[in-house]
Amino acid sequence: MKPDDPLPRIAVVLARTSHPGNIGAAARAMKTMGLSDLVLVEPRHFPHADAVAMAAGAADVLDRARVVPTLAAALADRVLAIGFSARGRDLSHPVRDWRALAPEAIAGTAEGPVALVFGNETSGLSNEELLACQRHATIPANPAYPSLNLAAAVQVACYELAQAAAAFPVAGRPPRSRATGADLEALHARLQSLLVANGFLDPAEPGRLDERMRRLAARLDLETEEVAILHGMLESLARRK
Amino acid sequence: MKPDDPLPRIAVVLARTSHPGNIGAAARAMKTMGLSDLVLVEPRHFPHADAVAMAAGAADVLDRARVVPTLAAALADRVLAIGFSARGRDLSHPVRDWRALAPEAIAGTAEGPVALVFGNETSGLSNEELLACQRHATIPANPAYPSLNLAAAVQVACYELAQAAAAFPVAGRPPRSRATGADLEALHARLQSLLVANGFLDPAEPGRLDERMRRLAARLDLETEEVAILHGMLESLARRK
Numbered sequence: 279m280k281p282d283d284p285l286p287r288i289a290v291v292l293a294r295t296s297h298p299g300n301i302g303a304a305a306r307a308m309k310t311m312g313l314s315d316l317v318l319v320e321p322r323h324f325p326h327a328d329a330v331a332m333a334a335g336a337a338d339v340l341d342r343a344r345v346v347p348t349l350a351a352a353l354a355d356r357v358l359a360i361g362f363s364a365r366g367r368d369l370s371h372p373v374r375d376w377r378a379l380a381p382e383a384i385a386g387t388a389e390g391p392v393a394l395v396f397g398n399e400t401s402g403l404s405n406e407e408l409l410a411c412q413r414h415a416t417i418p419a420n421p422a423y424p425s426l427n428l429a430a431a432v433q434v435a436c437y438e439l440a441q442a443a444a445a446f447p448v449a450g451r452p453p454r455s456r457a458t459g460a461d462l463e464a465l466h467a468r469l470q471s472l473l474v475a476n477g478f479l480d481p482a483e484p485g486r487l488d489e490r491m492r493r494l495a496a497r498l499d500l501e502t503e504e505v506a507i508l509h510g511m512l513e514s515l516a517r518r519k
Numbered sequence: 520m521k522p523d524d525p526l527p528r529i530a531v532v533l534a535r536t537s538h539p540g541n542i543g544a545a546a547r548a549m550k551t552m553g554l555s556d557l558v559l560v561e562p563r564h565f566p567h568a569d570a571v572a573m574a575a576g577a578a579d580v581l582d583r584a585r586v587v588p589t590l591a592a593a594l595a596d597r598v599l600a601i602g603f604s605a606r607g608r609d610l611s612h613p614v615r616d617w618r619a620l621a622p623e624a625i626a627g628t629a630e631g632p633v634a635l636v637f638g639n640e641t642s643g644l645s646n647e648e649l650l651a652c653q654r655h656a657t658i659p660a661n662p663a664y665p666s667l668n669l670a671a672a673v674q675v676a677c678y679e680l681a682q683a684a685a686a687f688p689v690a691g692r693p694p695r696s697r698a699t700g701a702d703l704e705a706l707h708a709r710l711q712s713l714l715v716a717n718g719f720l721d722p723a724e725p726g727r728l729d730e731r732m733r734r735l736a737a738r739l740d741l742e743t744e745e746v747a748i749l750h751g752m753l754e755s756l757a758r759r760k
Contacts, residue, residue, distance in 0.1 A: 307671055312661045335664055375689040377682065417678070418687040420553045423576055426674065430548055433671040434678050437658070441618065446659040448616040 284387040284443050289315040290432055291352045291359075293407055294398040298323045302332030302340060303429030304396075309336035311436035312445050316343040317352045317393070332429075349395070349410050357390030358383065361403050361411030362431060364424050376415040376435060380442035394435055399428050455502040462495060465505055468512050475516065525628040525684050530556040531673055532593045532600075534648055535639040539564045543573030543581060544670030545637075550577035552677035553686050557584040558593045558634070573670075590636070590651050598631030599624065602644050602652030603672060605665050617656040617676060621683035635676055640669050696743040703736060706746055709753050716757065 290308055295301055301324060305316055316339055318324055324345060333340045346352045353359045360383055363373055386392045395411055397403030408414060417434050419426060426434070440446055469491065473479035479487055498504075531549055536542055542565060546557055557580055559565055565586060574581045587593050594600045601624055604614055627633045636652055638644030649655060658675050660667060667675070681687055698706075710732065714720035720728055741749075 303668060303671070306666075306668060309664045310660045310667050310671075334668070335666055373689070416689055418681065418689050419551045420681075420687060423550045425547075425576055426551050427544060427547060427575070427670075429668075430544070430551075430671060430674040433667065433674055437675050437678075440659065440661075446661060448614070448657055448659050 283312075283445070284384045285312040285439065285445055286314055287387040287390075288313060288383060288392045288394065288439060289317050289352075289356070290436070291317045291319060291349070291393045291395045292321070292428070292432075293319040293349055293352075293395060293403065295321045295324075295428065296399050297328070297428075298326030299328040299332045300399060300428045301326075301343075302329035302334075302336075303427075304432040305329070305333045305339040305343070306336040307429050307433035308436050309339050310433075311440040312443075313436050313439070314339050314342070315391075316340070318343055318345045319349050319352050320347065321345065349407050353393055353395075353410060355391055356393045358386040358413070359393045359395055359411040360413045360415050361395045361408045362397075362435065363403055363408060363414050363416055364419070364426075373414045373416045376417050376438055379413060379415045380438045382413070383439060384442045394432075394439075396428060396431060396435075457500040457502050457505045461502065461505045462500070465500075465508060465512075466492065466495070468509060468516075472512055472516050524553075524686070525625045526553040526680065526686055527555055528628040528631075529554060529624060529633045529635065529680060530558050530593075530597070531677070532558045532560060532590070532634045532636045533562070533669070533673075534560040534590055534593075534636060534644065536562045536565075536669065537640050538569070538669075539567030540569040540573045541640060541669045542567075542584075543570035543575075543577075544668075545673040546570070546574045546580040546584070547577040548670055548674035549677050550580050551674075552681040553684075554677050554680070555580050555583070556632075557581070559584055559586045560590050560593050561588065562586065590648050594634055594636075594651060596632055597634045599627040599654070600634045600636055600652040601654045601656050602636045602649045603638075603656050603658070603676065604644055604649060605657065605660070605667075614655045614657045617658050617679055620654060620656050621679045623654070624680060625683045635673075635680075637669060637673060637676075698741040698743050698746045702743065702746045703741070706741075706749055706753075707733065707736070709750060709757075713753050713757050 290304060290313060292301060292304060295318065298321070301318065301321060308314065308316060329340055330337060360379065383392050395403065395407065397407060417426060417431060466488070470479065470488065474481050531545060531554060533542060533545060536559065539562070542559065542562060549555065549557060570581055571578060601620065624633050624635070636644065636648065638648060658667060658672060707729070711720065711729065715722055
């Protein structure tokens with residue numbers, strides 16, 4: 279990580295978490311997406327063996343977690359706090375799709391540390407807690423059952439952050455040695471002559487076989503080595519006749 | 520759900536899952552994103568109380584889960600199977616970023632049922648299992664610790680599917696009653712006259728106060744009702760002098 283990477287400047291704040299296993303699972307979710315700053319507001323049980331068990335390889339995130347008595351203390355040094363909510367509340371700010379809002383969180387890290395805030399497993403964030411946040415985000419979900427597990431919500435939230443930061447680009451395909459037009463024509467010609475020799479194809483009435491085979495080959499995006507293998511197969515079949 | 524919705528036509532296939540709690544958590548993750556077809560290949564323990572506990576409100580998904588003896592049986596009726604892998608394998612197809620591939624899974628449902636395939640918690644999908652899939656996807660993650668929990672990976676995968684299908688649009692902000700230019704000018708004038716009467720502002724040397732206040736007000740995007748409240752506050756302060 280470079281020192282100006284945005285992800286280490288974004289904390290996950292868990293308010294009044296009931297189950298310590300969820301704290302550990304959230305730590306694991308954070309680490310898989312490059313986040314490491316975990317803040318716990320009034321956790322019911324912490325430290326706890328269940329948290330350690332669920333953190334798996336993210337024990338370091340758990341070890342460095344800070345426990346604070348109030349949400350205000352957790353947000354004291356933050357320039358932007360984003361509260362997660364399953365649905366809009368009457369008095370709250372408008373709730374925005376997290377994918378649309380995540381780039382604002384990334385941009386915010388240029389001005390200071392940022393926080394993502396998640397409420398209790400059963401009740402979510404209280405209205406008071408939501409009002410301590412400057413933005414409200416939601417993860418779009420099935421209205422018939424929008425109840426993501428707490429650590430699952432942290433996983434999706436951190437995943438979107440990493441995507442917005444383009445933090446972990448997937449390496450492109452290794453450069454392939456693509457077959458050329460001449461390679462393909464030679465392959466079609468060999469198949470053609472084999473099938474004529476076989477009696478499968480009557481050159482006087484070819485029908486649409488060549489068209490179908492060319493359509494199929496087009497979809498294959500063959501590589502040079504694959505053309506060589508197919509040539510070898512066709513040659514061996516021709517010899518067996 | 521409309522009958523032509525793509526999400527019910529996409530199964531999640533879990534191969535050789537060790538921990539039944541992960542099966543339940545995966546069922547919950549699926550349901551939150553509108554998926555319901557769970558297929559289990561050789562689960563170590565199923566049914567199991569841990570699965571039920573972790574499924575929470577998604578017991579229906581668990582109840583309808585199908586247990587099959589081989590991955591081939593799970594994929595027999597599928598027109599497209601996408602295997603999830605944390606990294607590329609030597610002999611495998613190129614691994615693609617799941618966000619880029621998800622629209623292909625959605626489009627595939629127009630031709631028949633589709634499957635997302637996840638391997639064992641510890642070892643992932645075997646090379647043989649990967650070769651039974653027509654596409655390989657990866658969820659971009661921290662190279663220093665790319666180890667998403669199985670159910671967390673299912674959550675992110677299903678979330679991306681729902682996003683690609685635009686299945687659960689977030690309701691736009693409720694229409695707001697935005698303040699007009701005249702509203703804002705009246706507010707600035709009242710603040711100005713109060714501060715002059717107060718002695719805070721010297722009309723002979725106004726400095727840049729008006730500019731700062733206008734910059735601040737511009738960021739507020741005030742609503743009509745908020746303008747009325749601020750007018751009332753300023754009026755009450757003027758009366759108290």
